[in-house]
Amino acid sequence: MQLPAKLPADGGLGETRKRLAKTPLKLRQNSLADNLSASDCVKVTQRGAKAGLRCFVKNMKQRFRLYRRNGGIYYVHDDKTGKQESLQTRDRAEASALFAAKTQSHRQAHLNLRLARTYLAATDPMVSKRTWQVPMEELTKTKHGATQERWQRALKDKAFDLIRDLPILETQAEHFLKVLNIGTVSTNVFLRRVHNFALDMGWLPWPVVVKRQWPAIEFKDKRAITWEEHCKIVEREKKL
Numbered sequence: 344m345q346l347p348a349k350l351p352a353d354g355g356l357g358e359t360r361k362r363l364a365k366t367p368l369k370l371r372q373n374s375l376a377d378n379l380s381a382s383d384c385v386k387v388t389q390r391g392a393k394a395g396l397r398c399f400v401k402n403m404k405q406r407f408r409l410y411r412r413n414g415g416i417y418y419v420h421d422d423k424t425g426k427q428e429s430l431q432t433r434d435r436a437e438a439s440a441l442f443a444a445k446t447q448s449h450r451q452a453h454l455n456l457r458l459a460r461t462y463l464a465a466t467d468p469m470v471s472k473r474t475w476q477v478p479m480e481e482l483t484k485t486k487h488g489a490t491q492e493r494w495q496r497a498l499k500d501k502a503f504d505l506i507r508d509l510p511i512l513e514t515q516a517e518h519f520l521k522v523l524n525i526g527t528v529s530t531n532v533f534l535r536r537v538h539n540f541a542l543d544m545g546w547l548p549w550p551v552v553v554k555r556q557w558p559a560i561e562f563k564d565k566r567a568i569t570w571e572e573h574c575k576i577v578e579r580e581k582k583l
Contacts (some may be wrong), residue, residue: 409442419445460512475506478541497533502526511541514551523558531560
């Protein structure tokens with residue numbers, strides 16, 4: 344590449360401004376979003392009513408901030424929730440890398456899911472299509488006799504309709520919590536088993552709800568029938 348004999352006095356900034364002025368605002372914003380990180384954006388300024396960059400800079404305000412406490416440990420502060428998270432390192436380079444990864448993953452959450460699907464599809468072509476109905480059916484097939492009948496009845500619970508056709512890989516904890524909120528104790532028991540079966544089969548790459556966060560299984564009090572209740576039952580049977 345051959346350099347020009349003499350550079351412009353402004354270093355080419357004037358030509359850049361002319362090209363920027365001719366570029367539609369939408370295209371300029373997309374181009375900047377593709378090439379600038381959030382840390383770069385806060386440094387971008389442009390004077391002029393029609394430049395349209397200030398609005399872009401405001402929208403690209405960072406959600407996370409990196410800082411170091413007195414002990415030397417680096418932390419990340421979430422401006423949205425106000426929470427701090429330790430990066431468990433005193434090394435500045437390592438902390439910067441972890442901070443960049445967290446910021447990038449937040450900005451590209453949807454892209455990360457697509458990347459995960461792509462990698463998993465290399466070993467399991469059905470990973471993006473498999474719904475919760477599949478482990479429900481396959482787990483039921485492993486049972487026999489009265490146990491299989493009990494599983495078939497349990498999985499007909501209307502609470503399971505919320506996730507029956509939901510792709511396993513797209514499941515969030517909120518989906519399970521909704522099922523548990525409208526279900527019964529039986530729903531809690533059988534959903535746990537279906538969830539663990541999907542994990543064991545490799546259809547679920549990570550737990551939807553970690554073990555300690557599952558709602559406790561609380562059975563209602565049980566008692567034996569009274570003598571009067573027993574007599575009523577015997578009396579009804581005589582009339583049959």
